[in-house]
Amino acid sequence: MKSYNGLAAAIVGPTGTGKTSVSLCLNDYFPVEIISCDSTQLYRGLDIATAKIKPEEMRGIRHHMIDIIEPDSDYTLADYQEAVFRLLPEIWDRGSLPVFVGGTGLYLKAVDKGFELPYAPPDFEFRKRCSEKAEKEGALSLHNELLSVDPESASRLNVNDTRRITRALEVYRFTGRPLSDFYSPPEVHPLGLKMLKIGITMERKTLYSILEKRVEEQVASGLLSEVEGLIEKGLRDALSRRRIFGYSQVLDYLEGRMTWDEAVEDFKKANRNYAKRQLTWFGRDEEITWFRREDFEDEAVLVAAVAGKIRDFIDDCRAGKDAV
Numbered sequence: 001m002k003s004y005n006g007l008a009a010a011i012v013g014p015t016g017t018g019k020t021s022v023s024l025c026l027n028d029y030f031p032v033e034i035i036s037c038d039s040t041q042l043y044r045g046l047d048i049a050t051a052k053i054k055p056e057e058m059r060g061i062r063h064h065m066i067d068i069i070e071p072d073s074d075y076t077l078a079d080y081q082e083a084v085f086r087l088l089p090e091i092w093d094r095g096s097l098p099v100f101v102g103g104t105g106l107y108l109k110a111v112d113k114g115f116e117l118p119y120a121p122p123d124f125e126f127r128k129r130c131s132e133k134a135e136k137e138g139a140l141s142l143h144n145e146l147l148s149v150d151p152e153s154a155s156r157l158n159v160n161d162t163r164r165i166t167r168a169l170e171v172y173r174f175t176g177r178p179l180s181d182f183y184s185p186p187e188v189h190p191l192g193l194k195m196l197k198i199g200i201t202m203e204r205k206t207l208y209s210i211l212e213k214r215v216e217e218q219v220a221s222g223l224l225s226e227v228e229g230l231i232e233k234g235l236r237d238a239l240s241r242r243r244i245f246g247y248s249q250v251l252d253y254l255e256g257r258m259t260w261d262e263a264v265e266d267f268k269k270a271n272r273n274y275a276k277r278q279l280t281w282f283g284r285d286e287e288i289t290w291f292r293r294e295d296f297e298d299e300a301v302l303v304a305a306v307a308g309k310i311r312d313f314i315d316d317c318r319a320g321k322d323a324v
Contacts, residue, residue: 004030005092006192007317009310010037010100010108012282013200014275015051016211017293022200022303023101024059029307030314033062033091035084037102037111040244042080043071045230048223049246049267051214062096071230072238078117081110088191097314100195103274105281112197114189118182120174124241130166145169150178196313198306199282199290206294211271215246219264224250245270 009026011019026032036042040050044067052066064087069075091098100108110117134142139160146165147154153168168179201207227250230239239247246267253263282288289309296302
């Protein structure tokens, strides 16, 4: 049995580029276990709009960090990091290569860099007050508040990114320390982790077309019924608070704030905007090796190229370990 101790791969990139299909095919080359790196797929019952993989599609490969909490449960970045840090040694002990798959870049970064993360549970009353302040006084007022206590975080956050500004203020309020204090990587990773990051991308026009078609398929496969079922279970407030696209638009429709056609179109727009944000986030990471789908004849050729890159990474790491 080959040892992959301390090693991991990640398949990242914008939503809709086929990261899942690539990751599943990697099992033809290595024994892999897949770790979801998607902040929405953690929640049970939120299946359709999150494009969650079905059990019958997993090809017998172990999948982790999917369906682990209820939609009304709180789950932080620190919770994710802690769970994955417990999980990785178990995967290595089984002789498998952990492969992270998803588009939540901050989740991956927390694992990859091994940051010390703050324990600061969500404070929804505080978040509501921040939202009301931004609405009443403008987003700049909230940004200025952060600037006074955490100038480093304020400098890297867009003035209109009220969600992340609020979280930074929330961390400071709970811990008494700026959020930026927690984002200095340790000199040595807690698990000695070495990660190869692979990005899957494609021409933007093609991607947007795929995303629009996917929304139509999600709607046709029963998204409205899924949301109605969640509301019947008493999860309406959780859906409203989470603001996960797809669910928030259907909720707006059910509560009379949008027509059905407006909700579907807004869902499509939200997907496009999310893909743009992901491209920006991952585009800043110089450690990612990118593969454009248009550069490969078909999926099999793309997967072979990705597997070759991972194999070289594993061989290089093993050679380095042997030399020590």
